Amino acid sequence: MKARSDSLSDNTLPEALQFRAPAPLVDIGANLTHASFFEDLDAVLHRARDANVSQLIVTGTDLEHARQAVTLSQQYVGLHATAGVHPHDASRWNAELERAFHTLYREANIVAVGECGLDFNRNFSSRSDQERAFEAQLGLAAQTGLPLFIHERDAGSRMREMLTSWRDEISQAVIHCFTGSRETLYNYLDLDLHIGLTGWICDERRGHHLRELVKAIPADRLMVETDCPYLLPRNLPAKMKGRRHEPALLPWIVREIAHWRGESEQRLAQSTTATAQAFFRLTDTPEE
Structure with a gap:
């Protein structure tokens, strides 16, 4: 990855956290418009490059952040x-917003509709508003032919119902940051969906069940992501200053997933990158 600015690499990570993947990686979920990256984004991206994280999908969760x-x-x-519009902000969805997104999807660098979906855990927007906004964004994905980048928490049954009714109309869809049950996983795989895994699997309190499930995900459906600055892996070998997650730590997540899948890090890196490039139709070639 080469920044268009001339900033020099600034590796402020502890030596124990200076990982490098054995093959180029694609981070499919990086919230780089978050305020915590405002001051040092060039350095963050240089560290990602040093870690062999060569391509990143920057998540747009509302109109302002999508434009950013x-x-x-x-x-x-x-x-x-x-x-897209995150389910937390679904109550803001209206016809004007829909028109604005429809126009925005003409931008060549937009590779997916989302982050959109359902979150019945926090319910920052009502369930009816969430379903209304998600239904509209399913329609936009069908119109544009773009894949879907989906958020789902505690809404697996309703998500499956809505996706089933649209499945023939949309191209591809990924459940980003999957944390659900075996039944939910199999339901998504039955719908020919992709699965994104994060550092949640590194959390012995909440993510231990994923360790038994990752082998069930076909290689051509599995992608990896940080969801930075959130979901910093709990089992890192050194403390992260400020506890901000960043793309340079993706190789650690790949290492953890590879361990529980019983395959090499290189094989997992290669397969997840190939899958992500095909899913998002990426044309720029990652560099070793």
Whole structure:
């Protein structure tokens, strides 16, 4: 990854956290428009490159952040953007917003509709508002032919119902940051969906059940992500200053997933990158 600015690499990570993947990686979920990256984004991206994280999908969770994600994708080689409305903000969905997103999807660097979906855990927006906004974004995905980048928490049954009714109309869909049950996983795989895994699997309190499930995910459906600055892996070999997650730590997540799948890190890196490139239709070639 090469920044269009001339900033020099600034590796402030502890030596124990300076990982390098054995093959180029794609981080399919990086919230780089978060305020915590405002001051040192060039350095963050240089560290990602040093870790062999060569391509990143910058998540757009509302109109403002989607536009920011597009801007970043225009400024930095190897960055691409998604654009959608997160279920937490679903109550804001209206016809004007829908028109604005429809226009935004003309941008070449947008590779998916989302982050959108259902969150019946926190319910920051009502369930009816969430379903209304998600239904509209399913329609936008069908119209544009873009894949879907989906958020789901405690809503697996309703998510399956809604996706089933649209499955023939949409191209591809990934359940980002999957944390659900075996039944939910199999339901998604039955719908020919992709699965994104994060550092949740590194959390012995909440993610231990995923360790038994990862072998069930076909290689051509599995992708990896940090969801940074959130979901910092709990089992890192050194403390992270400020506890902000970043793309340079993705190789650690790949290592953990590979361990529980019983395969090499290189094989997992290669397969998840090939899957992500095909899913998001990435044309820029990652560099070793």
